Amino acid sequence: MYAQLVKTDGHGVKSLDEMDPQERAFQERIDDNQKIEPKDWMPEGYRKTLIRQISQHAHSEIVGQLPEGNWITRAPTLERKAILLAKVQDEAGHGLYLYCAAETLGVSRDELLAQLHAGKAKYSSIFNYPTLTWADIGAIGWLVDGAAIMNQVPLQRCSFGPYSRAMIRICKEESFHQRQGYDIMMKLSAGTEAQKAMAQDALNRWWWPSLMMFGPSDADSVHSAQSMAWKIKQNTNDELRQKFVDQTVPQAEFIGLTVPDPDLMWNEEKGGHDFGEIDWAEFYEVLKGNGPCNAERMAARVKAWEDGAWVRDGLNAYAEKAAARKTVTQTAAE
């Protein structure tokens, strides 16, 4: 999931009877699966939760360009390079759709970026891991985008219209990302011993961080209940994680790779896989900023923002000058 640990401000979920008439009418619209649009009345908690979730999601798309961007100049063929460029460009686009969805809630994109650059806003823990080999690009597409899709498909039905519509666009584009990643893994797995070992190593390093993407387990997920009542979230973290494991394990087997989990076992009774305990201490450390690449990612984003300032200002100045010139010409003609 690209938004982990989103706070809701709620103090437990209220029942309809506890709500004032306005809030009750709002909840009834949600229960009736009606979409909430930006200018509709909404509880402050709903607005704040959405701003947090959508902006975390947007930040994740933008920061997510960095680990993959690392391999654009070193892609093994021209075709792979073109594909990777297209994918990274998509991530930028996804970030932009999401910032705009967040802006409909009355916050500006620059404010959201300032929060990110000040270290006040989160982005997905997954992007704080390094991309050491070309196989990591395969593993990211296959596992990270695979996990993201698992989370984003139900978000298309989110109760907030602009977020839901952004997710529909994103999901349409995202499936190419996962397939190109798996394609890289297939090629490597069918290659030399060294190439296969490289693919296995990437799976070993990305498997657990990918499972962490879905966020804390339901028992520890304090904000889930309110988000689900508001239909900002449709499934619990553990449901989606389970689905991801069940989908991915056969894909690994198909290309002869081993999922790095000795406890992984098919459970006939539950019709799904049992899997080992996630290292939650690592997850919380990475979220706190102590992952392998947190500092590097942040520095790269801040540098890009600062280095781009003269372009943003220059284009503003040009637009103002051109507009002024137009007014002068018009006045002269009259």
Added chain:
Amino acid sequence: MSKEWPLWEVFIRGQHGLAHRHVGSLHAPDAEMAVHHARDVYTRRNEGVSIWVVQAKDITASAPGDKGPLFEPSNSKVYRHPTFYDIPEDVGHM
């Protein structure tokens, strides 16, 4: 912080000769750049043959609270729909 680029709403005409449709918004310093950005952000997969951009501040929208008075009057006018009229089958397709 320097001034933020204004917000533009983007409308795209798809391949099939339909009307321009709202697809989303973006930031750009002026109209020309807004069209360029819209090309990159909203038509990476050949989604359109024409782009309109308009500054978000220039759009006037009906208020959600006016929904009743604005749209209710048409609720009672069922005779505006073809299914209101019973035409005998013998008349044939109409």
